Amino acid sequence: KQEVTQIPAALSVPEGENLVLNCSFTDSAIYNLQWFRQDPGKGLTSLLLIQSSQREQTSGRLNASLDKSSGRSTLYIAASQPGDSATYLCAVGETSGSRLTFGEGTQLTVNP
Protein backbone atom coordinates (compact mmCIF):
# COMPACT_ATOMS: atom_id res chain seq x y z
CA LYS A 1 0.00 0.00 0.00
CA GLN A 2 1.40 3.37 -1.06
CA GLU A 3 2.09 5.82 1.75
CA VAL A 4 3.01 9.47 1.23
CA THR A 5 4.71 11.55 3.91
CA GLN A 6 5.34 15.28 3.91
CA ILE A 7 7.87 17.10 6.04
CA PRO A 8 7.62 19.53 7.71
CA ALA A 9 3.97 19.57 8.76
CA ALA A 10 4.14 23.34 9.19
CA LEU A 11 6.59 26.03 8.21
CA SER A 12 6.72 29.76 8.94
CA VAL A 13 9.18 31.96 7.07
CA PRO A 14 9.75 35.68 6.48
CA GLU A 15 8.87 37.12 3.10
CA GLY A 16 11.59 36.77 0.47
CA GLU A 17 13.05 33.53 1.76
CA ASN A 18 13.65 30.54 -0.52
CA LEU A 19 12.20 27.33 0.90
CA VAL A 20 11.94 23.62 0.26
CA LEU A 21 9.04 21.31 1.01
CA ASN A 22 9.66 17.57 1.12
CA CYS A 23 7.57 14.60 0.06
CA SER A 24 8.43 10.91 0.28
CA PHE A 25 6.57 7.84 -0.91
CA THR A 26 7.02 4.18 -0.08
CA ASP A 27 6.38 2.49 -3.45
CA SER A 28 8.57 3.78 -6.27
CA ALA A 29 6.34 2.25 -8.97
CA ILE A 30 4.49 5.51 -9.57
CA TYR A 31 3.09 6.94 -12.80
CA ASN A 32 3.33 10.60 -11.82
CA LEU A 33 3.57 12.96 -8.88
CA GLN A 34 1.72 16.22 -8.39
CA TRP A 35 1.98 19.16 -6.08
CA PHE A 36 -1.22 20.96 -5.13
CA ARG A 37 -2.01 24.12 -3.23
CA GLN A 38 -5.02 24.35 -0.90
CA ASP A 39 -6.26 27.56 0.65
CA PRO A 40 -8.21 27.24 3.93
CA GLY A 41 -11.53 25.46 3.44
CA LYS A 42 -11.11 25.43 -0.32
CA GLY A 43 -10.48 22.90 -3.09
CA LEU A 44 -7.15 21.97 -4.61
CA THR A 45 -5.21 23.83 -7.28
CA SER A 46 -2.67 21.85 -9.26
CA LEU A 47 0.75 23.51 -9.27
CA LEU A 48 3.08 21.07 -10.97
CA LEU A 49 2.82 17.56 -12.40
CA ILE A 50 5.92 15.42 -12.93
CA GLN A 51 5.75 12.25 -14.99
CA SER A 52 7.73 9.28 -13.65
CA SER A 53 10.21 9.63 -16.53
CA GLN A 54 10.95 13.26 -15.66
CA ARG A 55 13.31 14.69 -13.07
CA GLU A 56 11.82 18.13 -12.58
CA GLN A 57 9.22 20.66 -13.60
CA THR A 58 9.25 24.43 -13.26
CA SER A 59 6.52 27.05 -13.21
CA GLY A 60 7.45 30.60 -12.35
CA ARG A 61 8.95 30.67 -8.85
CA LEU A 62 8.15 26.99 -8.29
CA ASN A 63 10.38 24.05 -9.09
CA ALA A 64 9.53 20.45 -8.30
CA SER A 65 11.99 17.59 -8.52
CA LEU A 66 11.43 13.86 -8.51
CA ASP A 67 13.81 11.05 -7.55
CA LYS A 68 11.70 7.98 -8.14
CA SER A 69 14.33 5.46 -7.09
CA SER A 70 14.67 6.99 -3.64
CA GLY A 71 10.97 7.77 -3.33
CA ARG A 72 11.41 11.52 -2.86
CA SER A 73 10.18 14.78 -4.30
CA THR A 74 10.87 18.36 -3.32
CA LEU A 75 9.00 21.57 -4.04
CA TYR A 76 11.24 24.61 -4.12
CA ILE A 77 9.64 28.04 -3.76
CA ALA A 78 11.85 30.98 -4.60
CA ALA A 79 11.47 34.46 -3.11
CA SER A 80 8.41 33.55 -1.05
CA GLN A 81 5.51 36.03 -0.75
CA PRO A 82 2.65 36.34 1.77
CA GLY A 83 0.30 35.19 -1.01
CA ASP A 84 2.11 31.84 -1.01
CA SER A 85 0.63 31.10 2.42
CA ALA A 86 -1.42 27.93 2.03
CA THR A 87 -1.23 24.18 2.54
CA TYR A 88 0.85 22.35 -0.02
CA LEU A 89 -0.08 18.75 -0.80
CA CYS A 90 1.93 16.13 -2.61
CA ALA A 91 0.08 13.30 -4.39
CA VAL A 92 1.21 10.26 -6.36
CA GLY A 93 -0.69 8.54 -9.14
CA GLU A 94 0.08 4.86 -9.68
CA THR A 95 -1.41 4.57 -13.17
CA SER A 96 -2.68 6.99 -15.79
CA GLY A 97 -5.83 8.71 -14.58
CA SER A 98 -5.96 6.63 -11.43
CA ARG A 99 -6.67 7.53 -7.86
CA LEU A 100 -4.25 9.90 -6.20
CA THR A 101 -2.61 9.07 -2.87
CA PHE A 102 -1.99 12.24 -0.91
CA GLY A 103 0.34 13.23 1.87
CA GLU A 104 -0.99 15.16 4.85
CA GLY A 105 0.38 18.44 3.58
CA THR A 106 2.72 21.19 4.71
CA GLN A 107 1.05 24.32 6.07
CA LEU A 108 3.14 27.28 4.92
CA THR A 109 2.93 30.76 6.40
CA VAL A 110 4.93 33.58 4.80
CA ASN A 111 5.15 36.59 7.10
CA PRO A 112 5.37 40.12 5.63
Add this chain to the structure above:
Amino acid sequence: ETGVTQSPTHLIKTRGQQVTLRCSSQSGHNTVSWYQQALGQGPQFIFQYYREEENGRGNFPPRFSGLQFPNYSSELNVNALELDDSALYLCASSLVISADTQYFGPGTRLTVL
Protein backbone atom coordinates in the same frame (compact mmCIF):
# COMPACT_ATOMS: atom_id res chain seq x y z
CA GLU B 1 -15.85 26.85 -19.87
CA THR B 2 -17.08 26.46 -16.31
CA GLY B 3 -15.03 24.74 -13.63
CA VAL B 4 -16.06 21.94 -11.29
CA THR B 5 -18.89 22.96 -9.00
CA GLN B 6 -20.21 21.26 -5.87
CA SER B 7 -23.34 21.68 -3.80
CA PRO B 8 -24.14 22.38 -1.11
CA THR B 9 -21.19 24.34 0.26
CA HIS B 10 -21.87 23.38 3.85
CA LEU B 11 -24.14 20.80 5.43
CA ILE B 12 -24.97 19.80 8.99
CA LYS B 13 -26.49 16.41 9.72
CA THR B 14 -27.03 14.24 12.76
CA ARG B 15 -25.67 10.77 13.33
CA GLY B 16 -27.67 8.07 11.53
CA GLN B 17 -29.03 10.37 8.83
CA GLN B 18 -28.36 10.09 5.11
CA VAL B 19 -26.78 12.75 2.89
CA THR B 20 -26.39 13.40 -0.84
CA LEU B 21 -23.62 15.59 -2.20
CA ARG B 22 -23.55 16.80 -5.79
CA CYS B 23 -20.83 17.58 -8.28
CA SER B 24 -20.97 19.08 -11.76
CA SER B 25 -17.93 18.16 -13.78
CA GLN B 26 -16.02 20.55 -15.96
CA SER B 27 -17.58 20.73 -19.41
CA GLY B 28 -16.80 17.68 -21.54
CA HIS B 29 -15.19 15.68 -18.72
CA ASN B 30 -16.38 12.07 -18.52
CA THR B 31 -14.52 10.94 -15.39
CA VAL B 32 -15.16 12.02 -11.82
CA SER B 33 -13.44 11.03 -8.59
CA TRP B 34 -14.53 11.68 -5.02
CA TYR B 35 -12.21 12.29 -2.08
CA GLN B 36 -12.78 12.72 1.66
CA GLN B 37 -10.53 15.14 3.53
CA ALA B 38 -10.70 15.10 7.31
CA LEU B 39 -9.48 18.18 9.14
CA GLY B 40 -5.69 18.41 9.04
CA GLN B 41 -5.35 15.39 6.75
CA GLY B 42 -4.73 14.85 3.07
CA PRO B 43 -7.63 13.81 0.82
CA GLN B 44 -8.44 10.09 0.68
CA PHE B 45 -9.82 8.46 -2.46
CA ILE B 46 -13.41 7.21 -2.14
CA PHE B 47 -14.23 6.09 -5.69
CA GLN B 48 -14.09 7.03 -9.35
CA TYR B 49 -16.82 6.97 -12.01
CA TYR B 50 -16.25 6.73 -15.74
CA ARG B 51 -19.19 6.93 -18.15
CA GLU B 52 -21.69 6.13 -15.41
CA GLU B 53 -19.82 3.06 -14.11
CA GLU B 54 -17.77 2.76 -10.93
CA ASN B 55 -14.12 2.39 -11.88
CA GLY B 56 -12.17 1.87 -8.70
CA ARG B 57 -12.94 2.25 -5.02
CA GLY B 58 -10.86 3.16 -1.99
CA ASN B 59 -11.10 1.74 1.51
CA PHE B 60 -14.58 3.02 2.32
CA PRO B 61 -17.59 0.97 3.51
CA PRO B 62 -20.59 0.24 1.26
CA ARG B 63 -22.65 2.95 2.96
CA PHE B 64 -20.64 5.32 0.74
CA SER B 65 -22.17 5.04 -2.73
CA GLY B 66 -22.22 7.11 -5.87
CA LEU B 67 -23.85 7.79 -9.17
CA GLN B 68 -22.77 9.40 -12.39
CA PHE B 69 -25.43 10.69 -14.77
CA PRO B 70 -25.46 10.82 -18.60
CA ASN B 71 -24.42 14.48 -18.46
CA TYR B 72 -21.44 13.33 -16.31
CA SER B 73 -22.61 15.12 -13.17
CA SER B 74 -22.25 12.98 -10.08
CA GLU B 75 -23.63 12.31 -6.62
CA LEU B 76 -22.03 10.94 -3.47
CA ASN B 77 -24.45 9.34 -1.04
CA VAL B 78 -23.59 8.44 2.52
CA ASN B 79 -26.02 6.40 4.64
CA ALA B 80 -26.08 5.94 8.41
CA LEU B 81 -23.84 8.91 9.05
CA GLU B 82 -21.19 8.61 11.74
CA LEU B 83 -19.35 11.37 13.58
CA ASP B 84 -16.13 10.43 11.73
CA ASP B 85 -17.81 11.23 8.41
CA SER B 86 -17.38 14.92 9.23
CA ALA B 87 -14.99 16.15 6.55
CA LEU B 88 -14.54 18.18 3.38
CA TYR B 89 -15.74 16.14 0.40
CA LEU B 90 -14.00 16.96 -2.84
CA CYS B 91 -14.86 15.89 -6.34
CA ALA B 92 -12.45 16.04 -9.23
CA SER B 93 -13.14 15.67 -12.92
CA SER B 94 -10.86 14.78 -15.78
CA LEU B 95 -11.35 14.99 -19.52
CA VAL B 96 -10.83 11.30 -20.12
CA ILE B 97 -10.14 8.41 -17.80
CA SER B 98 -6.48 8.30 -18.79
CA ALA B 99 -5.91 12.02 -18.26
CA ASP B 100 -3.24 12.95 -15.78
CA THR B 101 -4.82 16.23 -14.72
CA GLN B 102 -7.78 16.21 -12.37
CA TYR B 103 -9.66 19.45 -11.73
CA PHE B 104 -10.96 19.79 -8.21
CA GLY B 105 -14.12 21.49 -7.06
CA PRO B 106 -14.31 23.71 -3.95
CA GLY B 107 -15.71 20.92 -1.81
CA THR B 108 -18.67 20.37 0.49
CA ARG B 109 -18.04 20.70 4.22
CA LEU B 110 -20.11 18.06 6.03
CA THR B 111 -20.53 18.23 9.79
CA VAL B 112 -22.13 15.29 11.59
CA LEU B 113 -23.41 15.99 15.11
